[in-house]
Amino acid sequence: MGSQIQVVLNLAAGPAGVDQPAHIHDGQCPGVAGIKYSLTSVKDGKSTTTVNATLDSLMSSSFAINVHKSGAEVSVYTSCGNISSIPGGSPTSSPSDGYN
Numbered sequence: 001m002g003s004q005i006q007v008v009l010n011l012a013a014g015p016a017g018v019d020q021p022a023h024i025h026d027g028q029c030p031g032v033a034g035i036k037y038s039l040t041s042v043k044d045g046k047s048t049t050t051v052n053a054t055l056d057s058l059m060s061s062s063f064a065i066n067v068h069k070s071g072a073e074v075s076v077y078t079s080c081g082n083i084s085s086i087p088g089g090s091p092t093s094s095p096s097d098g099y100n
């Protein structure tokens, strides 16, 4: 979305009604570093966030999306995915599928 990107997480649902913090962290899974961008907490497996970063900027360095067990157990990681290791090398990007 130009200078922004929409991040959509669709995971197997965690505990019902529990907000699971999610962030884009510096580094790579499983030993991610600090938080780079906060994402909307995952609830029932779903989260959508508009992030003030370009896709290119996220792909040009080492970042990972990390989901935490809960606010109380934020030190427990339940999901992690390296942004730079998306199967196929990079997300599909063409005007016809909504990315611009």
Ligand SMILES: [Cu+2]
Pocket (backbone or CB within 6 Å): 021, 022, 023, 024, 025, 035, 066, 067, 068
């Ligand atoms: Cu995090």
